[in-house]
Amino acid sequence: AQSVAQPEDQVNVAEGNPLTVKCTYSVSGNPYLFWYVQYPNRGLQFLLKYITGDNLVKGSYGFEAEFNKSQTSFHLKKPSALVSDSALYFCAVRDEGEYGNKLVFGAGTILRVKS
């Protein structure tokens, strides 16, 4: 079965510093990988995805993610963190089924950006 792991429950970073939120995956076949963000009392919002092509994927709000096949990783990055980036971040992978596909989510990583 397809799975993703987010090894850090929480990441703390100072405003203006670069941030990285880690995700590793385990899939058979070619991975479809996603990042979502959840702000307090809100639903999940799509940030970006990797399907094929360039290993560096750019998404919403200045976020990007780097797909690394040899390390089976898909880390989320941002060059300069904002306090407003503080939220819960989920990595997800497509799970192919006989009748259609669904997403499998990681446990989530809390990002705290301090001013």
Add this chain to the structure above:
Amino acid sequence: DADVTQTPRNRITKTGKRIMLECSQTKGHDRMYWYRQDPGLGLRLIYYSFDVKDINKGEISDGYSVSRQAQAKFSLSLESAIPNQTALYFCATSDLASKETQYFGPGTRLLVL
């Protein structure tokens, strides 16, 4: 995403009661999903539906049932609620054109006493 709505947004109920959570979407997507979110566990899939006549069990379907009344509506029922069903419930939608990207509703916070 305002195109995916969930009602109610908050609900308190008692053990043994039947409760229904509703999801509606105006995105025109054919695929709909129900997840529950628990701290430290991420999102777990309860049921999903790829069109009106299609219903599939997800990872944690026991104690839940669903109904796909129309392409735009997907309801989740707890036949006899129990306290460990206290959670945040999300509905999501997608279609082939979105290439697996799912769009989420705002969530329903359920407390079972």
